[in-house]
Amino acid sequence: MTEKPRVALFVTCLVDLFRPSVGFAAVKLLENAGCTVEVPRLQSCCGQPAYNSGDRKSAQAVARTVLSAFAGFDYVVAPSGSCAGMLKVHYPALFADDAALATTARALADRTYELISFLVDVMKVERVSARYDGVATYHDSCSGLRELGVKAQPRKLLASVEGLTVKEMHDCEVCCGFGGTFAIKYGDISDKIVGEKADNIRASGADTLLAGDMGCLLNMAGKLERAGDPTKVRHVAEVLAGVAGPALGEPGDDA
């Protein structure tokens, strides 16, 4: 048998800060798929807040720390299409005018994947052993969908979760209005967009909303909660790993 692939987990700043359980769910899924998982200690963020604010220099500085921390692994996997897209699509562009770093960035890009598509497309995972009783609807986050082609993979694995039914919502591929700092800088517009998303979520008849990106999940959860909506909001990895504790915005276990 060939040696287990060495996978570095790019935790992402939002999972690190808001929802470590998604990180542990990712580790579990990767280990179940036959990977050896390591978590490089010197990681912070992919640099998108600076990159998308036009602060190219800070984005490059942050990206350089990622390039050095994540060198030498077989794969780099992130539980986020947005952060994985940053490493895979935007790092090579960010270092386009520095030949040596551009080569390093391209090498990293070639080995970087979003979690669920990595499980299905690279590790050839066909099913998971997990149970979740409920009806879920899945929001396709923009970067994962349009930059990385994450669409069928989460649905394929969700279909193998016992007790779970997936019901598609209208306009599941339309942006939730998060957009990083956009959600704060243009809060009114962001709210209007996520308001429509919340209407579509409700109309789907699902009791659980799933997606693969913490940013979108925080936004949609925040909107649903403000409206007093009981829909549970979770990262898709939690359900696939069978480790679904309190949903986003619910009080902690010991409260």
Add this chain to the structure above:
Amino acid sequence: MKATSRAFKANARQALGDANLQRAMVNLRTGFAERRAHAVAQLPEWEELRAQGVAIKKDALAHLDFYLEAFEQKVIANGGQVHWCRDAAEANETVLAICRRLGAKTVTKGKSMIGEEMGVNDYLEANGVTPVETDLGEYIIQIRHEPPSHIIAPAVHLVKEQIAQSFRATHRDLDTSRPLDDSRQMCDEARAVLRPRFLAADVGITGANFLIAETGSSIIVTNEGNGDLTQTLPKAHIVLASLEKVVPTLEDAATILRLLARSATGQEFSAYTTVSTGPRRLDDADGPDEYHVVLLDNGRSALLGGEFEDMLRCIRCAACLNHCPVYRAIGGQSYGWVYPGPMGSVLTPSLLGVETAGNLPNASTFCGQCESVCPMKIPLPKMMRHWREREFQRHLPPRAYRLGLAVWAFFARQPALYRIAADLGARFLGAIGHGRGRFRALPFAAGWTRTRDMPAPEGHSFMSLWAARQAKRAAR
């Protein structure tokens, strides 16, 4: 047209509270986005066609001087004239000079975004020439004294009750008890009102979707036929076109036309595609005596060879507007100038400067829908990011925002330090938010918490929990 792009946020807030506008914008999805999706799905060679279209435009832009001069030579050979205009002022003076020479009192106008860019209606009116818009949408916003809100459907922000009201207020000689409830009745009324204006006009002004270098022709596409009446009935036909509209051959235009209508309205082809080649010839039954092309640069040549050159491939189909969540939320007038939506967010700062239009490229979630539906594969999000970079270099974003970003970057570029700060943050926010599970207000994220809750962190950073778990495993 005077830009109000600086007031984007206030414009947007007003639009979000405008019940009529919000009702009207629902039609965008069914009227445009869904029809486009259907039309594209019917065409297996769509991607190949896109690649061909891009190649045609890239070639045209790479040899723009050559094709434009070839175009001019053909126009002259056909008996017409090309007027090279650096900016809107030159273009307006050119149009007025033609009108004056012909003693024109009224001009009819087909839809032209270049005309909006020039502000030609206001200019002519101020100089004693009455412009009459003949495209239904343009006519509606003209009588309401409003700027367009969409590049192909200028009155898409209105509901029919508003239009009926404007018709009653403007067409005062008609029976006040007439029914004006559906769009058919309003179309018929506009048609009846406009017919004598067509016949009376001394000059007809249209835009151009293409200029053809090999034949010296201009092409317009419409669904109403108003363009044909505008350009064939008066003494002179003036074409307003920006210089990137030129393509080498009719064949090239035909290829791009297959992309245009499907992307714009989901039609296979627009109802009218009109090719105009010079003035009326001796054996022509009708047509204008004069044919003029007012060729406007207005900052476009400065984009050639730079990071915004790709924007010049735009064929003004409006697919990016129709699919943009931000445009759909706030409508086109919020953007404050001629071109709204993603294409406007790139083009407006290019033409007016980022000091005036800096809000526009920032007001995007970078969802990428615009680029994915653009028939010309224009990397709109990438170019919006370029504008943000230029803005940042010039210290234009608000001080508080730059400071916040600098603090974040200080930690993010030093992961060892970041790890400590993130754990402290997770513990602090987790502790105060734990009981409820979420925050209803956060001082540094008021833009968020005004309308949404913020879910609380679980209470520890992943990195600290992971380190603890590894230590435990090692101890076993």
